[in-house]
Amino acid sequence: MTLGLLILRVVMGLTLAAHGSQKLFGSFEGPGRAGTTGMFTKLGFRWPAAMALMAGAAEFFGGLLFAAGLLTPFAAIALIVVMLNAIITAHWPKGFFVTAGGYEYNLAIIAIATAVSAMGPGTVSLDNALGIAGTLSGEWWAPIVLVAAGVISIATTTLGREHSMLSGHPAA
Numbered sequence: 001m002t003l004g005l006l007i008l009r010v011v012m013g014l015t016l017a018a019h020g021s022q023k024l025f026g027s028f029e030g031p032g033r034a035g036t037t038g039m040f041t042k043l044g045f046r047w048p049a050a051m052a053l054m055a056g057a058a059e060f061f062g063g064l065l066f067a068a069g070l071l072t073p074f075a076a077i078a079l080i081v082v083m084l085n086a087i088i089t090a091h092w093p094k095g096f097f098v099t100a101g102g103y104e105y106n107l108a109i110i111a112i113a114t115a116v117s118a119m120g121p122g123t124v125s126l127d128n129a130l131g132i133a134g135t136l137s138g139e140w141w142a143p144i145v146l147v148a149a150g151v152i153s154i155a156t157t158t159l160g161r162e163h164s165m166l167s168g169h170p171a172a
Contacts, residue, residue, distance in 0.1 A: 005122030006069075012112050013067025016079055020060025023052060043089045044162045051160065058082045066113070069125020069133075073141045076113035080149035081156070083109050088157045118142035 022030020031039065033052055040048035040055070062078030065071055083106040094101035120127070120137025127133040 001119075002122045002124055005116065005119065006124045008112060009069055009072075009116060009121060009125070010067045012109065013063045013065070013075070015063070016059045016109070017061075017063030017067065020056045020058070020063055023056030024060055045160055046162060047160065051156070055082050055085070066116070069121030069127050070130075071136065072121040072125070072127055072133075073117045073136055073145050076117045076145050077149045077152070079113045080110050080145065081152045083107075083113075084149060084153035085157055088153065089161075114142050114145055117145045 018028055019030075021027035022032075023036040024033060026032030026035075030036075033049070033056070036052035036056060037049045040051040045051045058078040059082050062075045062082075065075035066079060087103040087106050091101060091103035091106060094103075096102045096104050098105045117137070118139045118141055120133050122128065123133075125133060127136055
């Protein structure tokens with residue numbers, strides 16, 4: 001199980017860190033801060049530049065922490081918030097399948113992050129090396145991670161967006 005958790009954490013964490021680096025730095029042919037700010041503007045966020053920075057940072061730093069197995073449930077919360085926000089603001093109306101722009105990829109990330117929070121990061125992790133893996137893992141972390149991420153996501157997608165965008169229809 002140790003090797004399996006290590007592979008899962010590292011691949012998923014570094015994949016999301018790469019996505020975050022696209023948003024923050026324009027790495028890997030990504031949009032960078034300006035392009036990501038434009039995306040958040042189109043999605044109706046009140047402070048699109050701040051949201052671009054927060055989403056990019058959550059993916060980048062959350063992904064790195066998740067890959068390293070450091071503060072694992074908090075890294076999971078950061079990643080899940082970004083995925084929930086993406087589902088709520090962009091993917092839900094397009095259905096399940098990613099081929100149509102749907103939310104299946106986001107849901108898979110949410111499931112992985114939640115599962116690793118419940119199982120713990122494994123013995124090959126910084127949480128374990130620091131002696132905090134026992135405190136920061138256990139099945140009870142799964143609902144804590146999901147509820148915390150859900151509350152943050154609801155706050156950012158409702159309070160953080162223009163009211164006209166909440167219905168999915170921008171003001172004319």
